[in-house]
Amino acid sequence: MKVKCRDLNTGLYFWTIIGPDQTVMVFERDIDWDFIRAGRQTQKWLHDSWLAKHL
Template sequence: MAGEDGTIFGYTHQSDHFTADALPGREEAEQVAVEFLTSIDPAFADGLTVQWINQHDETITGPDNTTVTVSGMKVKTRHDSGLYTWVIVGAGNQIVTYERDITWNSDHSRRQTAMWLHDAWVTARDNSGEELGGMNAPLNS
């Protein structure tokens, strides 16, 4: 997803070849994430501070309707503006997911920013899917 000014706000490439047995270490994941962030917006990357790095797993449905776990090392950062950005680095140091300018709602212990990279959220928002609850429910500002 990109903004009107060309800013890239998010990207995801979830594939079954991103497995837990091929993850980079924390230092390598951080290096790859910083290089990626710097390559797309050097000025923005200068304002980021790493908060934590941990394994992150997502469950997706494969082409044959089987459940697949996509694994990566999530490098979560906070920008000087107070917004969060993260990069998930998978096997072969490939970028699995990138999200930028995420607002965190501390009162609800979850993100407040729309989950526009998540199919269930997009489908619900477009009124063609089930209403989401819990962590996936949109919050009003």
């Protein structure tokens, strides 16, 4: 299950992915979302594809 939330004070998003065994698989915070581009503005430093591209 994926849960997305928005901090109304900052306008930034955070989300988590919960696995079938009810453990947290991913948690990301302080994500700036660009609705025009339909993509994030913040770096995807938790993702292997981002790490491979930037290391």
